Amino acid sequence: MRNTAMNMVHKLAARDERVLYIGSDPGAGTLRAMSKEFPKRHLIEGISEAHIIGMSAGLAMEGFVPYVNTIATFLTRRCYEQVAVDLCLHNLPVRLIANGGGLVYAPLGPTHQAIEDIAIMRALPNMTVICPCDADEAARMMEQTLDWKGPIYVRLGKGGDAIVSKAEHGFEIGKAILMRPPGDVVMVTTGIMLQRALAAADVLAAQGIRAGILHMHTVKPLDTEALLQTVRATRLLVTLEEHVPSGGLGSAVAETLIDKLGSNLPAMLRLSLPDRFMHNYGSQDSLLKKHGLSANAIATSIEHALAASRTSTPQLHST
């Protein structure tokens, strides 16, 4: 996914002279082909994220579309005030392409794990937040970033994630993709949790539970219409995210439902990482599994929630 997104920057740069790549200190050879073809638009500016964001703002004020790229934690935590003031307050078209969203860098420990990035980016006015699920979707997404007004935060996965998106789904920023029709349950996912949701749906299907999946690749702006449509057609809404419980996809969905449905809320289950830093290493997969986000664990949580809702909530919602 990361290589695809990077190569898309090169492709966009070939098409549009406004496009710049700005890296801090990325891996050797990052976008080497672009650096040869467009050396003046391939900028490596050093481990100075606060400065890089401000500089990108200045370049965007003059009509450029900078794609700023480094590790997700450094692109969010390190330079938050610059992102808020220089990019969001001025509403400038700078694209933050964040490597290693979520637990991709599990072996490197909590300094490198972006587990609250969605929350802090989503909190900023004018910011758009996108989490593609695989390389193919990342390519379609990057196409849409060129002319989007305002800043965008893109949370990239590890790379090599199973390709589950389909060309016929297309990609439009802010438009969720219904991967499976609503059934007894609907899982709302973002990023690479889609793959887990698809696997969990298969586990549930084997037990006679129909599970829909709404892929919310854009967490902000949230596709309210798609969300409300699926809510009306199911008994249980489940959000899945590789993120702390506060401020991420589950929060965004809950906020939207409260705003739109008031007291007539559906049963809802939010599955996420716990509200703590990870002190285990291993792999992204092992940490997700440890925190109940394997396909089997997701399916089990859903089964329990469905059983509980049968006994406690006779009519979940009526519209």
Added chain:
Amino acid sequence: MIQISPHAEAALTCTLDERSLYLRRLVLGSVRSAGRGHVGPALSLIEMVRVLYDDVLRIDPKNPRDPNRDRAILSKGHGCLALYALLADRGFFPLSELDGFCGPDSILGGHPEYGMVPGVEASTGALGHGLSIGVGLALAARMRERSYRTFVLLGDGEINEGSVWEAAMGAAKHGLDNLVALIDYNKLQSYGPTDYVLPLEPLADKWRSFGFAVQEVNGHDVGALRTVLKQVPAVAGKPTAMICHTVKGKGLPAAESNADWHHKNKLTDSELDAIRVAVGDF
């Protein structure tokens, strides 16, 4: 023992001409109307802003977004009263706006906002942002082969921020000789002396070692400022750092080098009387 710059000594003793007094009356009129404002930081800055807007910047108040205009960013946004006075005087917006400073429907807030105030290039107030934005503007000029220049006004307290030095390294890396950093070196930040809060000396050597061509000047000497600012870049291929030795609160004896005047709320009758004695009736 750090030597006191002769420019710093000159800044303390130099007198102000009628235009400088007039601009101070505009600033203090805004403070009187609003019952608040950063007085000291604005008064130390006035001659720097005055010379920029009167004599140096290629700008047209009737066409404030002219793509070929010189860019100026007040990175120490809390000095905005000096900028507002100049912009109003130069016709970017009516002088009457100054009376609404910080009011609920005013375009003039306690820090300048892009899109709200004609002539303001960037929203500032949070410190340590302006030089990086300036690097972006200057680099864009280079890439687009445009001749505009970028001037960034920084506070001395502001350059406590590490991001300023990141930006300085970036500016030097790109050899941005179309970029000028003007440092309002009044040697007094919010709490107290810069030497106490976080010593900056040897300041000129710092900028030099970061790859800048450095000039030092009495920041209240209009003629000297004109001379140095009309000769930028000081060295071809290098960004310029202009260390302007100033006096916080310059022009008001009670406020000069007095941290209590960094931000002022309501002015008392006796303070207003003292202001009239110092800068004239307003």
